[in-house]
Amino acid sequence: MSEEVKREVQTWDPVEWLDRIINGEQTYTLQEVPENSGHYKLVPDNVEVIQKGTPLSQSRLNRMTDGISFSHNVIGAIAAEALRQAGLAHKNRQVDFEKRFLQGEATITGTPGGYFSTTYPFVLVPIPAGTEHIQTNTPHYDVTLCVTAADDIGKVNLEVYDKASNGFKVRNLGSAKSVSFTWTIINTNIQ
Numbered sequence: 001m002s003e004e005v006k007r008e009v010q011t012w013d014p015v016e017w018l019d020r021i022i023n024g025e026q027t028y029t030l031q032e033v034p035e036n037s038g039h040y041k042l043v044p045d046n047v048e049v050i051q052k053g054t055p056l057s058q059s060r061l062n063r064m065t066d067g068i069s070f071s072h073n074v075i076g077a078i079a080a081e082a083l084r085q086a087g088l089a090h091k092n093r094q095v096d097f098e099k100r101f102l103q104g105e106a107t108i109t110g111t112p113g114g115y116f117s118t119t120y121p122f123v124l125v126p127i128p129a130g131t132e133h134i135q136t137n138t139p140h141y142d143v144t145l146c147v148t149a150a151d152d153i154g155k156v157n158l159e160v161y162d163k164a165s166n167g168f169k170v171r172n173l174g175s176a177k178s179v180s181f182t183w184t185i186i187n188t189n190i191q
Helices: 058-100
Strands: 021-023 028-032 040-044 048-051 101-109 122-126 142-150 158-164 167-172 178-186
Touching: 101 122, 101 167, 142 158, 142 167, 167 178
Parallel strands: none
Antiparallel strands: 021 048, 028 040, 101 178, 122 167, 142 178, 158 167
């Protein structure tokens, strides 16, 4: 098991790396190792050096590794934040769409008032729970109603009133005793 080497992370400054350039080709001489018969070493022959080149060392390579690691982590953090922001933007677009277009159904039951009555059966239609659906430009949203069933379909006269940010009321001004309907909020002006 190897021991972990601890070292201080160095600040990263770019290094302009230079090649070692020589005049001609590097050649080597084979020399016998003294006091070790049968063993040889290669010794570089002297050559004219045109450009010395940047020496490789542990500290230079570690500094390069630190720079790569830092940039990798920064790019990863930026990418993660970009994905998070994109997810929020998608959620906000979805919420805006839901504010602009909501649907549901309701039923009004009750005996309508007489000819000169001002009391009519009604139902309170709540907008689905959650602040993301609240209509922020109350009462300037439209509600479309579509009757799906009634005990006397010819005597249905529905009216939307008391629009609020969290719901609205629908009353039956006709003489039908039971009316089921679907409702749709269309709110194109929401900011």
